[in-house]
Amino acid sequence: MSDDTPRKSPIATRRQVLAGISALPFMGMLGGKVNAADYPTAEVNTTGLAVTDDKVTVGILHSVTGTMAISETGSVQAEKLAIKQINDMGGVLGRQIDFIQEDGASDWPTFAEKAKKLLVQDKVASVMGCWTSASRKAVLPVFEQYNGMLYYPTFYEGLEESPNVIYTGQEATQQIIAGIDWVAQNKGAKSFYLLGSDYIWPRTSNKIARKHIDKLGLEVVGEEYYPLGHTQFNSVINKIKLRKPDVIYAIIVGGSNVAFYKQLKAAGIDMTKEKPLLLTISVTEDEILGIGGENIVGAYACMKYFQSLPNDNNAEFVTAFKEMWGEEIVIGDVTQAAYLGPWLWKMAVEKAGSFDIDKVREASPGIEFTKAPEGYVRIHENHHLWSKTRVGHALDDGQYEVVFETEDLVEPDPFPEGYQ
């Protein structure tokens, strides 16, 4: 049984001290405090953005109501933490960041409407937001028309490269290829059963996975899609049992996830025996909260970030996150990617010496963030991030143990040749 008794929260003063300490390492990252007077507003803001002598306004655009709230809550929390830490160390070009939060309400037209409001009415200098590809596609024309800058955190299917978006999550090849290579080499996997929810991300991802499996000379013994929200997986589990694949490659999302893993366990497939082995790219620590660690123990996940990642950046990040949002909270891959958004924007602004969107865009490629919780990331010319791919092994306490990471950063390749 997990220990569910809430721990005593530290008293307020201690909390503040700790938060201060945890922000300390970030100080001096870019040569100490910047004085706003050195950057007159008239010079750093030539396009009428919401920038004053001591303040700059950004937007946060996520769903906090509706069905996607379950996923997007973590991203909002991460972005607020990053903004707070940046403010604690002096802000951006000497200006404190103020944010306007809008609710996309899990409804794509609402996302577009709110994006327009943020850009046209509030004149925000950048927007951290969106989660599903559908919401990103809905706001994209708005950002391109009114020349805004969106920091998009979710791992997604690729096939997109907009001058008005910085993609801080992985595109599909970054998440898929290294994981399949790893099970092929280290687990001797020969046959795969591909499984997914029925929409663009799992389908595109499985297309890439299938191509890569073919390339390695291995075999795909089944490929299936289930409607979003599907809750009965007994038939497909029977099929899997008969086909006896070495690997179940699962990209199931949302509430279906919980049903799938509970029924898999109930059907007597013990993932710790790795016969078959389960590899997923859609279950982060956030999802395990709902699934229950005991129902997914033994599975492997291919991500770029796990909460348990052993490095100093991450230790500080996890401490600060828990200080702000509570001891019980878990941090998944997308939450970390959302945390990068405000930092990457801040660095681009400071490199450009301006808040102007065009200058920020020009300054973005090549920006390095050495204090990223996932380690080190760099913005590619195609607006995606260079980052490592990692494989985690699910433990029964709901955390992953990192068992593999790529040696080098993996180049983002949103339009993979030979994979389409």
Place this chain on the structure above:
Amino acid sequence: MIGDYTLVEFSSILAMQGFAGLILFSVFVLMALGLAIIFGQMGVINMAHGEFMILGAYVTWLCSHFVTAYVPALFPVYFFVAMALAFLVSGALGMLVEWAMIRHLYKRPLDTLLATWGLSLILQQLYRSVFGAREVGVSLPDWMMGSIALTDIIEVPINGIFVMVLTMLISLGVFILMFRSAWGRRVRAVVQNRAMAGAVGINTKKVDRVTFGLGCGVAGVAGSAFTMIGSTGPTAGQLYIVDTFLVVVFGGAASLIGTIASAFTISQAQSTMEFFMSGSMAKVLTLLTVVGILMLRPEGLFTLKMRR
């Protein structure tokens, strides 16, 4: 298909698929029963049915926490208490809703549809505010998870058996209540002729309230049981609502037997088709078949002859 498999494997497929179909059948009956009571007996389309189910799931989740924290010794059997509580809590909320909202709208069936849909949104946001937007994991006793291996290939999930037995018991209970008790007789009298039932001294308002409460209570038990096989989150109720309506409408709105027959037909069709084609296609074909049959028989599989 047989070509790829040996005879043993093929017979195992049949056995396991048959069992998967039966589990799906039980799940369908369990989730549709509450709706069928309300829809069939009162003519109220309860769009908030899924949210009453999730209320039961949250009650179960609270129970699991309470038991773990205070009486861990009772953990292996807490689920039964949780189900009873789920019934009471969902039923009580149902009666409250009937009193505050539904009873004013009996003469306007389309408005109840809108009102209960609004209620479902209110409840979803309420769950989100109280329990958080994230899904919660309900921890279950070990004996309920896992499977019984009959042969090398055939394995029967224990939670599936649990749902089947539970469904049987609850259906039996509802039948006794509806067709063998004095209260059931009153409910049926009100359904058949409300004015006349009132004239012979039946308190129709009370019958309505208790019927609505019973339907919601059964939904709560279903939600509680589904923590074994599904997710518990503010919007998880939406996952069930389409299938639930499908089963009830296909079966013939006013007939409980029809609900069970339709659950059986749909579940067997779906689980068989899911085996031979992909999940999405199976769903499409199931829905097409149901639409086709409803075009020929608009009242559903079973209809009651009654006078309004």
